[in-house]
Amino acid sequence: MDSRKFQIQAISDPNSSSTDVYHLALDIGGSLCKLVYFTKDDDHFVDGEAEISSRNTSEKSKGNRDHPVLKGRLNFKKFETSKINDCIDFIKTMKLHLGGVQQQENPGNQPISIKATGGGPYKYADLFKERLGITLDKEDEMDCLVAGANFLLEVVDREAFTYMGDQRQFMQIDQNDLYPYLLVNIGSGVGMIKVEGDGKFERVSGTSIGGGTFWGLGKLLTKCKSFDELLELSYQGNNRAVDMLVGDIYGGTDYSKIGLSSTAIASSFGKAMSDNKDREDYKPEDIARSLLRMISNNIGQISYLNALRFGLKRIFFGGFFIRRHPFTMDTLSVAVNFWSKGEAKAMFLRHEGFLGAVGAFMSSDKHGLKELLVKQDAQQSPTKLSFAVNKLQGPLDGELNGDESIECSVYAA
């Protein structure tokens, strides 16, 4: 059994409603809506109950990690935010908002609230109320992001990986050697967060040149209709048609005196400055490629400088700009490698799209699992719970599409 655990403070709250939903959390972003929910494993349900009972028959057994109080899975699921009704249908069909129990078990019809983060909870509050009868309990985005990253990096086996030249390499990180790290969240803009531990973090920097710049400038410069189309296009392009390279300035040779190779980009879009060409004369794929390299290079550079500044060992990149697109990860990795002269490596998370949702699920003292325990045996809930991950379900080296589940056990700590 995996000895790495994530401690969750479950402070007893006399006012907590027994109808709080315990096993669903949402992260509703501008483009994607992410769900994380816990399902009890049917195969282990009886065992689980027996173990819960055994835990509660003896005070001594509290904290015995050989006896999980719950066994089941953390499930990850995503929908396009533009199809938010599909997401609501899914929740309704799976009865996720009811904690898997039947409606009649909530006779008083007390309002049910679901943890949610991202910008969407503000926008879709009425829709969720109307269609599911639930309120969305808003959690701070950054709190969730960090809590999610901490949980995944501490508990989930082979969560972190490097990516360079089409090679993905999973990294085993010792939990005692994880902190401090830099979390770079590339959304429309870029936030850089120094993470020193559970709940200990600070936004130290950022840049306005992010995913919104890529897609915003890309939309103005090409006829692409979507972010993914622009990204796909960039794979086929060659930035040399648009960028001014070091070799273009120094007659095809390196400027070795200052360590710049002839193929290094001297000026992004610099060729467009001197050529007697209009926008239509450039291939959109070359423009897309140049944009992607410009933005990735810049994020890699500023991230590395901030990691240096605060003495942070590792840089983890996440956010919608990445979405596990190989070429995006590769350009970020090349940038970090270039600016750090090989001393630092860009790292990525297997579940990077779900950081906020996992954080909404895990953070705070209101994650609901203790209510499940209370409901199951009507005993006092444990003050702390810990999670252990038994194994990942889903292909490890295959396509990382993120819709997978993690088998895990919950312990009274």
Next chain:
Amino acid sequence: MDSRKFQIQAISDPNSSSTDVYHLALDIGGSLCKLVYFTKDDDHFVDGEAEISSRNTSEKSKGNRDHPVLKGRLNFKKFETSKINDCIDFIKTMKLHLGGVQQQENPGNQPISIKATGGGPYKYADLFKERLGITLDKEDEMDCLVAGANFLLEVVDREAFTYMGDQRQFMQIDQNDLYPYLLVNIGSGVGMIKVEGDGKFERVSGTSIGGGTFWGLGKLLTKCKSFDELLELSYQGNNRAVDMLVGDIYGGTDYSKIGLSSTAIASSFGKAMSDNKDREDYKPEDIARSLLRMISNNIGQISYLNALRFGLKRIFFGGFFIRRHPFTMDTLSVAVNFWSKGEAKAMFLRHEGFLGAVGAFMSSDKHGLKELLVKQDAQQSPTKLSFAVNKLQGPLDGELNGDESIECSVYAA
């Protein structure tokens, strides 16, 4: 008399030709051609000769700084590189390439060479040979840039200034407190140079997002025909029409938890991502403004992070992107102020357009002034020369157009 001096090592070279031109140097860039030349002051010419004589009549007087060996002026002049023939006409009329002497004084017609830096000396070598009969002696750009900045900052009164909110403030920098500093040269790309003293410097960083990106992207996104037109346009624009601000995300309020005001740019060009608009629907002045702010902010941020990293006290910005445009200086100043939380100030140089040309004139042991001295009295030349600046000619607080002269004296040190 100003006690700040610039020491120039003038190593005796038995092979040096007496026909070397001593008082002209060129920096031929992609857009501008800059000249720096020394003219003897006619009023002081006899005095000067007398002093030179007196210096040579007694070995003891060597190094006596009360007796300049030359008095005169450093002159600054610029031409558009596209009108390089105007520049050559000027040199020809002023006989600058002949060191002010008559052609017949060079009976052997030995090849005359002129110090030149920038990319142009490669391109225009044949033209200078053909029209003036001179060869261009190429000096490394970065060597010249640093030598020029060092000379101006050490010797010239009120060379450095800050610029913020339309306020220009000249700074008096103690020569003993000048080093180390960061020199940020914003050309097509951006080079960042750590300068620790005379000839002691290292390119420590840079970014490909520079003047070429501003003009290259600007050309693709607007109908502007020139860099200056694009810059002029940006003065009239409002970046809020194109950029996603913090307030756009957080419902018009600050995200005070992380110290971001509602007007801070969250994502450059982020509004273009979500709006259902085409390029033609945006005002070109708003696009220009957004580009300028994006690029200036980014340069300010990376400069500040590098200054921090290497413990550099001051950041001086120069290069064609600046060209003393008030709005460009202002955006860079705001960026450095923002990222440093008010701890650092962006600084600029009065003669920033002439750094390379001054450096070509001043650097190396071949600046030619010693040959002038040898020629004048046929005695052994001094091993070192130093410059002192008496006063600036030209308006101090008026338009900084750069075409001015500095009255100065040359001493045997």
